[in-house]
Amino acid sequence: MLVINTCRNTARLALRSAWLRNNVPISSPIASRTFSLGLALKQQDVVNVTFVRANGTKIKTSGKVGDSLLDVVVNNSVDLDGFGACEGTLTCSTCHLIFKTNDFEKLPDKPGDEELDMLDLAYELTDTSRLGCQITLSKDMDGLEVHVPSTINDARSA
Numbered sequence: 001m002l003v004i005n006t007c008r009n010t011a012r013l014a015l016r017s018a019w020l021r022n023n024v025p026i027s028s029p030i031a032s033r034t035f036s037l038g039l040a041l042k043q044q045d046v047v048n049v050t051f052v053r054a055n056g057t058k059i060k061t062s063g064k065v066g067d068s069l070l071d072v073v074v075n076n077s078v079d080l081d082g083f084g085a086c087e088g089t090l091t092c093s094t095c096h097l098i099f100k101t102n103d104f105e106k107l108p109d110k111p112g113d114e115e116l117d118m119l120d121l122a123y124e125l126t127d128t129s130r131l132g133c134q135i136t137l138s139k140d141m142d143g144l145e146v147h148v149p150s151t152i153n154d155a156r157s158a
């Protein structure tokens with residue numbers, strides 16, 4: 001992000017200098033090329049994720065590479081009651097999500113002991129369950145579809 005802003009500022013200064021020296025029109029290719037580069041970088045980072053409620057309703061969202069699935073829910077204002085109650089501190093299990101077997105097997109990181117302990121407290125646990133706050137998006141996850149259990153358990157209230 002900082003690089004993009006720096007490029008924009010540099011391009012803006014170069015454009016302004018050129019305009020002052022040579023009366024270059026404001027629609028110079030320098031400005032539009034810089035804008036297009038920024039947009040292209042942004043598109044590369046986008047990861048589309050669909051959340052499927054227990055009733056089958058699909059919620060299409062997008063995040064960016066490096067976001068957790070909890071970030072995606074929060075940043076897209078997805079209405080999942082109680083989801084992510086502990087804000088990713090691994091103390092609630094409300095971010096329980098169920099993956100398709102193929103997607104589950106491709107996840108790069110396996111759950112640690114803390115996540116497994118929290119998963120044990122989740123309702124509707126399956127062999128392909130994970131905690132959304134522990135899943136970090138990568139570009140190859142684009143098109144991911146995850147199922148949201150019908151009930152959640154906030155382990156903090158036990």
Ligand code: FES
Pocket residue numbers: 070083084085086087088089090091092093094095118131132133134
């Ligand atoms: S948000 Fe609480 S365990 Fe993931």
